[in-house]
Amino acid sequence: MNSETKSRILDLHRRNTLLNTPAPSLMVTGAMDFGADERYAPIDERMIATAAEALEAGQTHYVDVPGIGPLRAAIADYLRTAFNGQYQQANVIVTAGIQESRFLTLQMIGDSVERVAVPEVVHPGVKKALGVRPLQVETMAVDAQGLPPIAEIRKALEAGNRLLFLESPSRLTGAAYSAESVAAIAEAAAQFEAVIIWDQGLAPWAEGYVSLAAKAPGQTVAIGEAFPGMGLASWFIGYIAAPEQWIASMQSQKQIMAICTSTAAQYAALEASKLAAESHASQLPRLNAARQALIAALGTTEVIPGATASVVALRLSAGKKQQVLKELQDAGYNAADGADFGMEDVLRLTISQDSTALLAVANVIKGA
Amino acid sequence: MANPAKTGTNLLYALIAQARGYSDAIIMGRGDPDFDTPPHIVEAAKRAMVEHHADAVPAEGLLALRQAIAERVKRVNQIDVDPATEVVVTNGGQEALMLMVLAALAPGDAIIIPEPNYNTYHDALKFARVEKIGIPSTAATNFRTDPAAVRAALTDKTRALLLVSPNNPTASVIQRADLEALIALAHERDLIIIADDIYDLFIYDDYQHISPASLPGGKARTLTLNALSKSFSMTGWRLGWIVGPADLMARVRELKAAITGGTSVISQYAGLAALTGPQEPVQMMADAYKRRRKIVMDALDEMGIKYGVPQGGQFVFADISFTGMDSAELAEKILTDQHVLVYPGAAFDKERGQYIRMTFLQPEDKLQEGLERMRVAMKNIMGTH
Numbered sequence A: 001m002n003s004e005t006k007s008r009i010l011d012l013h014r015r016n017t018l019l020n021t022p023a024p025s026l027m028v029t030g031a032m033d034f035g036a037d038e039r040y041a042p043i044d045e046r047m048i049a050t051a052a053e054a055l056e057a058g059q060t061h062y063v064d065v066p067g068i069g070p071l072r073a074a075i076a077d078y079l080r081t082a083f084n085g086q087y088q089q090a091n092v093i094v095t096a097g098i099q100e101s102r103f104l105t106l107q108m109i110g111d112s113v114e115r116v117a118v119p120e121v122v123h124p125g126v127k128k129a130l131g132v133r134p135l136q137v138e139t140m141a142v143d144a145q146g147l148p149p150i151a152e153i154r155k156a157l158e159a160g161n162r163l164l165f166l167e168s169p170s171r172l173t174g175a176a177y178s179a180e181s182v183a184a185i186a187e188a189a190a191q192f193e194a195v196i197i198w199d200q201g202l203a204p205w206a207e208g209y210v211s212l213a214a215k216a217p218g219q220t221v222a223i224g225e226a227f228p229g230m231g232l233a234s235w236f237i238g239y240i241a242a243p244e245q246w247i248a249s250m251q252s253q254k255q256i257m258a259i260c261t262s263t264a265a266q267y268a269a270l271e272a273s274k275l276a277a278e279s280h281a282s283q284l285p286r287l288n289a290a291r292q293a294l295i296a297a298l299g300t301t302e303v304i305p306g307a308t309a310s311v312v313a314l315r316l317s318a319g320k321k322q323q324v325l326k327e328l329q330d331a332g333y334n335a336a337d338g339a340d341f342g343m344e345d346v347l348r349l350t351i352s353q354d355s356t357a358l359l360a361v362a363n364v365i366k367g368a
Numbered sequence B: 001m002a003n004p005a006k007t008g009t010n011l012l013y014a015l016i017a018q019a020r021g022y023s024d025a026i027i028m029g030r031g032d033p034d035f036d037t038p039p040h041i042v043e044a045a046k047r048a049m050v051e052h053h054a055d056a057v058p059a060e061g062l063l064a065l066r067q068a069i070a071e072r073v074k075r076v077n078q079i080d081v082d083p084a085t086e087v088v089v090t091n092g093g094q095e096a097l098m099l100m101v102l103a104a105l106a107p108g109d110a111i112i113i114p115e116p117n118y119n120t121y122h123d124a125l126k127f128a129r130v131e132k133i134g135i136p137s138t139a140a141t142n143f144r145t146d147p148a149a150v151r152a153a154l155t156d157k158t159r160a161l162l163l164v165s166p167n168n169p170t171a172s173v174i175q176r177a178d179l180e181a182l183i184a185l186a187h188e189r190d191l192i193i194i195a196d197d198i199y200d201l202f203i204y205d206d207y208q209h210i211s212p213a214s215l216p217g218g219k220a221r222t223l224t225l226n227a228l229s230k231s232f233s234m235t236g237w238r239l240g241w242i243v244g245p246a247d248l249m250a251r252v253r254e255l256k257a258a259i260t261g262g263t264s265v266i267s268q269y270a271g272l273a274a275l276t277g278p279q280e281p282v283q284m285m286a287d288a289y290k291r292r293r294k295i296v297m298d299a300l301d302e303m304g305i306k307y308g309v310p311q312g313g314q315f316v317f318a319d320i321s322f323t324g325m326d327s328a329e330l331a332e333k334i335l336t337d338q339h340v341l342v343y344p345g346a347a348f349d350k351e352r353g354q355y356i357r358m359t360f361l362q363p364e365d366k367l368q369e370g371l372e373r374m375r376v377a378m379k380n381i382m383g384t385h
């Protein structure tokens, strides 16, 4: 069919480079996939039981837009205990996963301040969310670990930006801001009365982690997956925790584009909230050990230092990276391309606890 | 007096909050079926929690579900789609609606919207910075959208046409001749059609639901939304879809990846069970709505309230202009007096203040009681007004 209307809109979409940024898949497709954002995690049968009971009891209807009360309270609780965040139930919106958290925060807070500054290296989901509706986007340069240094953050604020997006840990390298850096970011945010969207989704796997939510609660909009590592990645459940003045506009947008989050996922997450602390404590050393074994097996390959046990980022020359990616693919493996995040010479492996597959990957990389 | 600043979704939420304060409230407003999801679907979800909890799900949805959707739209709607490239699974009809608007329109474009209409379309257009061109309709014509009125309203910026049939809140079904005329107009003026078929399984009397994409010239320019929320009583699962031509659907997929990334794997397996399992529960619910529709129409007749005869869907849109009151004021009074919640027409369109929407989504005895209380409230209100 020859339609000018269609050609025009398709052309607009085609030229929307933000929207079209390639992104890794969310969930691994099998034991040989190290490229997805989330590794496989088993699910506790108590979570299944709670979700099943809720459905059988008729929790199959619309629920409150920002989430069921007990889950909002449990997320606020978790943020207080795990990250020292100053949040109550009223500060929390349950989302249909991390991408909805990115979208609602960037688009709705962005709309009120008209522009946003994001790191040059960031999860492609951020660019995608910004591509949905035009917003002025500025970038902050990053250091070798993929994090904007304090000087860059200050520069963005001095240039008039009042909304910044930061990942800590970085979704590409796993590097996280130190306590001193977080304090400095908090101070800058307060000085400029800026809002920081703070993606802390990988935090459970970072030792000695400090959240901006603890240092600048009035300035921080924290986002993440609801209880990562608990087997809920494909159930799509995340959170936004924000000062109350930002909740209303995001909640009303959530109503417009979703009505609410699926009840099965919410009840499973509610049960996960009770199990997460213990589970994270037992998963972390195992992930760390798997990561160390991988690094040792990689020999002289340059590993970007990062505090996060669930990822390893390798620095490779651009030519080498293409070759490694190809050889991994030929051998049936998969890794994430740093180029999708804005860092050409990096390749990311999502750590699984299956050490045999990990060591085989190391061999392919070394051999390339 | 209802707060005039409260309109649209905010107005609804204020009334819902008030209704929650009454332990004996009867809700004849919200579009949430009273039936729980059929048990075989819940069972399938439970199995999926064990067997598929970590399945990788692409942004467009599981292939098995997309195949089931393709079969469904072929069987029910006579729309032919390729599950590989022409189906995207969404978080309910609501996300589908937002994605269709964003995929078909750019800021500054205009779209024709028959009015009144589902209020979220207004909100989605605002988000997308798209201009709305409203085509008003009235109870006197059972809220028919006149193709001649659509033609007269077109502007240079008009790029799309919204067709919700059966409509929410008016319960009108677009008749074949009108639909053919509208598709011809879309062809002549090169408009994309955004079709919302969410109530397509609930049709009354001799009316017939026809999907625009099933008619000649329809498919290549039509995005069609549907969801399991209303048909299988699955509002809490958040499962819907869009079907359409591959070129536009590729954009829908990108937008879906940017907004939510994917749809819960458990809901997808539940949806698969709904579409491929026994269809009797749908018929049982459709029969119940048919009986309830008659109960509501009879009660309104008795109260002397005029309405558009519901041709489909789950509600009736009634004209309360004889009260001399604005619908928000009347809804608040009925709620305060007798704890019965009906939705003010003003929530759907600020020009529709002389209507109220009543759903049939309550068991018959409760519906009867709600209508009886409403009769008492109307008497009290009219006596003092």
Ligand SMILES: Cc1ncc(COP(=O)(O)O)c(C=O)c1O
Pocket (backbone or CB within 6 Å): A258, A259, B031, B091, B092, B093, B094, B095, B097, B118, B164, B167, B168, B196, B198, B227, B228, B229, B230, B235, B239, B240
């Ligand atoms: C016409 C119409 N479209 C879409 C929706 C969205 O439904 P859901 O997101 O629950 O599937 C509704 C809900 O009331 C509706 O009435």
